[in-house]
Amino acid sequence: MSIHRFGLLVVVFAIVAMVGGCAINKPASLFATGAESRLGSDNYEVIAPSVTGTSRGFNLFGFIPLLSANATDAMDEAYSKIPDVKGGSVALVDKVEERSTTYLLLFSFPRVKVRATAIRFRSSMAHANTNTAPPSFVQQELTE
Numbered sequence: 001m002s003i004h005r006f007g008l009l010v011v012v013f014a015i016v017a018m019v020g021g022c023a024i025n026k027p028a029s030l031f032a033t034g035a036e037s038r039l040g041s042d043n044y045e046v047i048a049p050s051v052t053g054t055s056r057g058f059n060l061f062g063f064i065p066l067l068s069a070n071a072t073d074a075m076d077e078a079y080s081k082i083p084d085v086k087g088g089s090v091a092l093v094d095k096v097e098e099r100s101t102t103y104l105l106l107f108s109f110p111r112v113k114v115r116a117t118a119i120r121f122r123s124s125m126a127h128a129n130t131n132t133a134p135p136s137f138v139q140q141e142l143t144e
Contacts, residue, residue, distance in 0.1 A: 039119075042122075043121060043122055044120065044122060045122065047082065047090070047118050047119060047120050048118035050116075051115070051118045052078060052113065052115045053079070053080075053113070053114045054074055054113045055069045055073035055077070055112045056069050057070075057109065058107065058108075058110075059108040059109075060107055061106060062103055062106075063108075065110075069112045071097055071114060075092070078115075079092070083118075087123065088120040088121045088123060089121045090119070093117050095114060096115045096116070098114075098115075099111070099112050100113075
C-alpha cells in the first residue's frame with residue numbers, strides 16, 4: 001500500500017469517526033408545557049412519595065450513540081408507575097434527574113434516572129373559598 005493511499009485512508013477514517021460520533025442532546029429544561037399551578041396544603045394529596053423511572057442507552061467506543069438514554073422515556077416510565085386514582089389531575093412534583101454513564105473498554109452505558117413525588121389535585125369545587133381572582137392585567141382586559 002502506498003503512502004498516498006494510506007494517508008487518504010487515515011483522513012477518510014478520521015472524518016467518518018468525527019461525523020459518526022456527533023449527537024445533540026437537548027436538555028429537558030428547554031421543553032415546557034406552560035402549565036402552572038400553585039401548591040397549597042389543601043389543594044393536593046400525595047399518592048406516591050417516590051416514583052422512579054429509568055432510561056438506558058448504549059454508546060459504541062464511548063462516544064458513538066447507538067441507543068440514547070433520555071429523560072422523556074424515564075418520565076414515561078415514572079408516570080406508568082403511578083397508582084390509578086379516580087378524580088382530579090395527577091402530576092409529578094419535586095423531580096430529580098440523575099445522569100450517569102458507565103464506561104468500559106469499547107463501549108459505555110449512559111443512564112437517566114428520574115425520581116419524583118406523585119400528587120393528585122383535589123377538585124376545585126371543594127375549595128371554592130380560595131382566592132382565584134385573575135391577575136390585574138387580565139381584569140383590565142375584561143373590563144375594557
